Structures are given as structure tokens and as C-alpha cells.
Amino acid sequence: MKSQDVRAKFLSFFEEKQHSIVPSAPMVLKDDPTLMFVNAGMAPFKEYFLGNAEPKNKRITDTQKCLRVSGKHNDLEEVGYDTYHHTLFEMLGNWSFGDYFKEEAIAWAWELLTDVFGIDKDMLYVSVFEGNKEDGLDMDTEAFDIWKKYISEDRILTGDKKDNFWEMGDQGPCGPCSEIHVDIRSAEEKAKVPGKDLVNQDHPQVVEIWNLVFMQYNRKANGSLESLPNKHIDTGMGFERLCMVLQGVQSNYDTDVFTPIIKEIETITNKTYRKDEKVDVAIRVIADHVRAVAFSIADGQLPSNTGAGYVIRRILRRAVRYGFTFLDKKEPFIYRLVDVLDKKMGKAFPELKAQKQLVENVIKEEEQSFLRTLDQGLVLLNRIVEETKGDTVSGAKAFELYDTYGFPIDLTALILSEKDLKLDEAGFNEELQKQKNRSRAASETSTEDWTILIEDEDEEFIGYDALQVNVKLTRYRKVSSKKDGDMYQLVFNLTPFYPEGGGQVGDKGYLEDAYGDVVYVLNTKKENNVIIHFTETLPKHLNEPFKAVVDEKQRHRTECNHTATHLLHQALRSILGTHVEQKGSAVHSKYLRFDFSHFSKLTEDEIRDVESFVNARINGKIPLVEKRNIPKEEAIAAGAMSLFGEKYGDTVRSIQFGQSIELCGGTHVKNTADIWHFKIVSEGAVAAGIRRIEAITGDAVKDFYSENNRLFIEMKGLLNNVKEPVKALQNLQEENTSLKKQIEALLKDKAKNIKGELKSELTEINGIQFLAKKLDLDAAGLKDVAFELGGEVEHLFLLFATENEGKALLSCYISKDLVASKGLNAGQVVRELGKFIQGGGGGQPFFATAGGKNPEGIAQALAEAKKYVS
Structure with missing residues (x-):
């Protein structure tokens, strides 16, 4: 059975059981601080399990893209080495x-x-929860008795809390579960060892295929359990594993989910799968990782150096280094696999097809970037090898290479083994653990349970229509972290505070009680459909009403910037083309940032055109047309733009200013005239095919022009208030260029003139012509003199120094015959002598330079140079 048919049969089966089929949610979560990515099928539905929202249909079915590469569920390092772990998988x-x-x-x-799928019942085992004394839970006899109707008791196993009790996290909904396992071994193997003995033993052919979670408890902060008001079902079946069973193969990678990708890798790399284990691992790693990276980018998460973006970059780099090391691929090639992936999965996941070109471009650029890093790392590793005394490279040095330059430790170990050197792995792991401990300590957080003041009070956001209102506190909790200290999270029956979302920052403001006591709201966020207000202190009178007041000035500035992003989006699509799509935004009170798809730098004319387009609409005084709670299909039919990577409900809010119509939950000005003016302050690249504009509006523009005017007046004063300051500056630049050329010529003449003097100062030591001296030349002059002397004198060792603007420079020249015969190395010399001038440097064995901030150390550096030839 083909994988497309497997997916379709599953969904249609539950549709017949009155389940609504819903599309896969984006993998990157935006309203859940506890998770970076969707790591289980239930993650997009947490708000329903928590009772924070009501689903339109109480029965739902889907296939959800999941990513397990961070936190509690982290399968990354196992991927490729076995046949059933993946980074991205369908649940x-x-x-x-x-x-x-x-x-x-x-x-x-x-x-x-x-x-329906026709799996032989004799291949299946099931497990139920055995109970747990700590939690006061007995064995799940209810599930056991139900299973007895379908399968013999000797195939019903019991499992402990680790295997058969599912928890959302340290706190929250949880419950016992029943796992269904499948044994796909041959009859001969089954005769040797019963399948039940291999369940949950990491056997590649006896694997869990489906987990049925019976969500009936809530885990509190103190570890105790309480019953949920409603009981829920949460199931997850591994699509790739199911395909393995139904297609009669022994590995997920032998299913048609992966075989087209593997064949393409074989074609591109000229390697054959199933001939060499190291090659096989590399091919599996790449086949798996390209899926995770491609879908992450399609869902709006670009590789970066922080957060979720760092995780995606790390996955891609792991694939690149396996190709580099075991498939001999020294140029980008992984991006070429996206086309195969699109043909295989684009129909089921249209976001991949829509974003295909962008995905290819981003992956290609990331590959090129990391391959350059690997080249640099190889140079640095060679230097470390040269400096190593003995047969073991220090773990600290290897960690620096890994941490600072991103050079993979397994590649370091491989290269060292080829050079008959060892790596101090214990030292490396010690440094790595120190870093993890620092990171863990910085992010350590403890969260108390909610203290409920008012039961069953529905929270309502009224911030579109009011900036202050009387509210009642319904619940609160304390959160402590080393980074932020103690904070309180407050929830009200209604609130005017906009929670961070859609790129817009959360509102700030204050709470005031009837006695005049004030507590400041420092931020507002949304977590699993609940609006949470952050304060440093808890209000004194918890059970009495408060006046909740939003900071009006900050809100207005933020609204100006948010509306400007909509107008900017419209401008870019009108001026650059309809290929432009929003790829991210940040809307603050002081500025706005807008990322969009485009493949070249904007020209000055294009930037001016964009500014003019936006400002024309500001001057046009276009009123806001807002539609709330309308069906999504109706809004899109009316021309509203939706964004990839955003999760929309069945009903949406549309924001319209003239021809600009977007689905948006943010706050906006009532009329474009409120923005006053729009100004782009920067434009640049974020990734391949992604550009970023930063801009300002309103008061920030006034400040911008005021500051520029002040600088202009100051500049004119320095130019003696000439009538044409631009022309005067151009004349100064031309004069400066001319003078620089004259100085360079004079320095070259000076270098030639002193060559004869320096030649007479050479001293012979052990057959080496030696000179260490401070000269009044620039860096280029030192190099010219050194190479001219090197062309005339054999067996030459020179160390020159100079001082300029409070900084020191050392230049070392060593004849190539000395480098070969005596093992001297100019790079090593300047690195060691550089410590006297409080600096460092490097270069080639025959010529190298070092800079430092301590000119007083020049004399000692020159004196020490003699030791190398004595």
C-alpha cells in the first residue's frame, strides 16, 4: 500500500466515525512558551485539554508534522544509526x-x-498501565478488560510510568496510555525469542506503532494528581512506522516515504546505499534531515543563531557534515532534494509546494555558509595539530573549535585519527557539560499552580475597543527564574491588554485598586489561549475590582507601526511583484521590522518608491475597515491575505486599509493619517531570498529628522558654512585620496632607501641571517621591505615592529628554505610573541603578522625573537 493511500485511509476511517479532518498545524509554536516545536500530535490542541477553549467539533482527526530534536523528546543523535528514529515525522x-x-x-x-489495514493479529502486542504507588494509581484494569475482547491475555503487557503514563510536561493534563506494538520479524526469529520479551527494548523490528492516551488527570506543581472535569482521548500513530509494516519492509527508510529521496542522493553523490555502513548512515541522516529543514522553512522558521532557528540550522549542518565526511560532497547538494520531497509530499502538505523555491534557496545558502565554516575549521584544526605536543589534542581546544566556529566534534575526532592523533574526549565532554550547566542555570524556572479566585469565569479581550476597564482577578501564579527573578502571572475576567502575537509586542500599563495602590503590568502574553499579565508584585487586595489601564502612548505608537507593516507589504507587492510574501515581522512602539521574500537588494529608487507608496496612503487618510469573527473562507474570498506559518481558526478578523486586506489579530490605527509619516532606516538580507526592512513612523520619524538636521548643521559648521556642503565634501574626499597616494609613494621610497641600511645590520646566527627591529613604516611598508630583502638574502629571519595610533604591529618573515630545513614557522612566532603586545595574529609559515594594544611590549618581543635562531 502506497504511503499516500495509508494516510488517506486513516483520515477517511475516522471521518466516517464523525471526526472532523483538520490540516497539520505549523511545526513552530507561537503561543506556548513550554515548547519550541510541535513534538506530538496533541500539542496544537493543548488549549482544549486545558479547558481554555472549546473545539468546534469534539472529535478531530489529522496527520500532524512533528519535530523531536530538543528538550525531553530528543532523537537527533540516534537518527541515521537505526531504522526507526526521525527528526521530522508524521503523527x-x-x-x-x-x-x-x-x-x-x-x-x-x-x-x-x-x-482496514489487514495487519495480522498475531503480529500485535498491547500494553496497559501497571499502576504507580507514588501517585496512588492502581493498574488500568478498565483498559485491560476492554483489550481482552480483541486480543489474548498473553499479548496484553503491563508497563510502568515511563512507558504507559503520558504527561504533557511537569504540570498539566496527563493519564495512562495503551501502546500498540508490532513484531515484523521472520517466523524463525519469532521462534527463538517471543515478541513480548522485546517490547520497549529498542528492537528495530519490534516497535511501538500507536499510543492511545486516556487523558483523565491534571498534574499539579507539587506533583499530586487531580481528576480532570472531562475525560479526553489523545492518540498518536507513527505514519512512517505504519508504512513500514504495511509495505512489508524492515526499515522506515525502505518505505516509499524515503526511497525516492535516497535514490536521488545516490544519483547526486555517486554512492550506493547498502554497500558501506558509514555511507548508509550518512544517506539516512540526509534523507531524514532534509524533510525536517524543508518543512520548518515552509512553516516560516528560518535557520538562525538563536532559539528554534538555531535548532533548524543545527539539523541542516549535521546533514552537511555527514555528506562532507562520508559522501565526499564538498559543494551544496541537499537543496536539490527538495524537488523530490515536493513531488512526494506536496499534495498532502501544500505549504511545501507553495514555498518550494524559498526552501531551496535558503538550504543552498546555508550549505554554502557551513561548507566555508568547515574549510576555516580545517585550517584552525591544522594549526591546533601543529601546536600540539604529544599525541593528544586537548578537549578544551576541540571545544573552542566546536563552540566558537561550529566545527563538529565527530569530524575533529575523525581527522585527528587520520593523523594518528587522539582527542581528549573526557576534556571535551567536561567543557560541554559546563556550558550546558551554565545554560540550564540561566533558564531554570519554577512555576506554581494557579490560585483560583473565581471559578469558571470566561476571559474576554476588549482591547480593540477600550484601553481601560474595571476587571476582576480570576487566578494568579508565581513564576521564579534565575534570569528574571520572581514574577507574577495574572488572569482577569476581561482585559484591555493586547497579548504579544502576530509580531506585535504585548501591552504595558498598570492596575489600580480602590485604595489607590498601583501595580505595573510589564508585559502581556498569550499561553494556550489564556491572556497572562506579568507583574513584579502581587496586588494587595486580590478579591476586589481593579482599574486596568493600558499605556496609551505606547499602544498608539505600536498601532502606527503595525498598520505601517500592512501598507509596506502592499507597497512591496505592488513595486517588486506579487512573489513578495511576508516571512516575519516585529512590531514595537519604537520601530517595525518586516521580513519578506525577494531575491535581490532593493535599489535606492525602489526604497524611495516604497516610502512614497506608503506615505501616499498615509496622506490619503484611509479609514480602517475591520471585520471580526467572520468565516475564514469568506475573508479570503474577499481578498484577505493569510500568512504561511500562522495558525488560523474557523473564524478570523480582517483588517482593511483601501486595497490592503490581511487576516490579522493585532491592533491598528483608526485612520492611516494617524501614522503621520513612514521612513525606511535599513534594508538588508536575512537569508537566501529573504530581505529585511526596518522602518519608523510618527514620533520616531520626527526624532529622526530632528537628529539628521542637527548633524547637518554641525557638518556645515565644520565646512565653514559653505553654500554647497555636498560639493565641499566631495572636494575633501578627492584631496584626501590624492594625499593618501602621495603618502604611499613616499613610504615605498622610504622602504627602498632603508633596505640598504637594514641589509648592513643583519647578523649571522647559526647560519641564519637575523634582524629584529622597530621601523617607522606602516604594515604595507614592513611587508615590502621584508619581501625585498628576502629576494636578495638567503637564510633570512626578520622580525619587524611598528607603532601606530597607540597600537603595535609585528611582522615576521622567514625564508622558505629555513621553513623547510629548520622547521621554523612565522605564524607560530607571531602568535607566541604577540602576547608581549597583548594581541595575536597568524599567517603563513614564511610570513605572518600580529597586532596588539600594548606598544610598550615591542622591545621585549624583539628581544625574544633571537631565541628562535640561537
């Missing part, structure tokens, strides 16, 4: 929010696997 799931429970979930799972 087929069916969900019940307070509707059906164990009886139906188990019955339907058995029906689908055995009747």
Missing part, C-alpha cells in the same frame, strides 16, 4: 475532547489496524 491521530473514551478508542484502533 496520525484521533482526538476526543470530553466525548468518547477508552471503549471506543480501543475498538476503533483494533478495527483500523486489523480489518
